Amino acid sequence: MSTRTNYKDLLDAGVHFGHLTRKWDPRMAPYIFMEKNDIHIIDLHKTVAKVEDASNALKQMAKSGKKIMFVATKKQAKDIVAERVNKTGMPYVTERWPGGMLTNFATIRKAIRKMQSIEKLLADDTAKHLQKKERLMLDRQRQKLETQLGSIRDLNRLPAALFIVDIKKEHIAVKEARKLNIPTFAMVDTNSDPNAVDFPIPANDDASSSIEKIIDLASTAIEEGLNERKLEKEKAQADKAKAKQKKAEKAKEKAESTETKEEK
Incomplete structure (x- = not known):
């Protein structure tokens, strides 16, 4: 089965660059591949797997008509999120997170x-x-x-889920979602705790190329779900119309048969 992304795609987008080693969160250790020039390098094989998990869940949510709210108030993420997520019709917060939003x-x-x-x-x-x-x-x-x-x-x-670009910056949003048991998807850099969210995607949450890549993958998964929902609805409507037509034809046949009998 083909995956939505691959190691090279993520590498080209700079998804692998973490933070300085002294700024790391030890809970990110399972997702760190190595240290290079005092910077942690994210294991992109793990990112590919996590993107797949998150995308499948996002697709199912969208397919069942649920709303996923995107949260990205940092400068290098807000325009990317506003532009890409807007196409999916999902809600997003790119200005200040109003406390109590959830x-x-x-x-x-x-x-x-x-x-x-x-x-x-x-x-x-x-x-x-x-x-x-x-x-x-x-x-x-x-x-x-x-x-x-x-x-x-x-x-x-309330949204069915939250997709967050930087869980350290958006810690209030994460806290509110947890309090209400709202599932959370997030880009998690090497300075954050991946256990704070339900679907962590180990990724560079500072570079716009990395943010753009992950947001595009998430949005594409949502669009797939929305398209499947639309097709299922259309099929259900077509089946309903077919059944109605069949019923009308049967009734017509019955009426014609009765008329023939009466004429005899």
């Missing part, structure tokens, strides 16, 4: 509704009667909320 989700939903009502108000004809100062104030408020919550505006319930 544990106090009702408040977040309230803020989203507030943003939507401001948008509605500004788009309405009545907004023309607002003073310039009021309008400006509302627009600033809307922009601020849009920046913070725009990518999760359609999230009506």
Whole structure:
């Protein structure tokens, strides 16, 4: 069976570069291949296997209609995540993680509704009667909320899982997910604890090429799941239409047969 990625692909993307040896977390030892120039080198064979595990799980989640939220607020990751994940239709957080995003989700939903009502108000004809100062104030408020919550505006319930780029930076998100038993997928560098997440992917979480590679693999797996879901739905609809047509044909045959008997 072919895997989604291979050693060379990951090597080319610089996924193998870890942190300085003095900054390491000993719990990452099983995923470290060697030390070179005081830098830990990640064992990419292990990464290939972990990418496969994570991708299969992500694909199944997407196939069953679940939402996976991506979290990446670090400078070199935010644009990559926003651009790639946006294509999958999954929610993502690339600005500051609002504390309580998961544990106090009702408040977040309230803020989203507030943003939507401001948008509605500004788009309405009545907004023309607002003073310039009021309008400006509302627009600033809307922009601020849009920046913070725009990518999760359609999230009506808690996500089924989190995909995190740097678990040290996003430790609050990891903590909230654990508290609520929400499964976590993450890129885990040599300075982090892989046991803090359910699906750790040993990888360089600082270089944009490495982030881009792993995010693309995760997004592709999600897209595969979404496509399979769509095909299954279409097949179910086609089967339903076929059965309906068969039923109608049978009823027609029955009616015609009755008519023939009556004529005789």
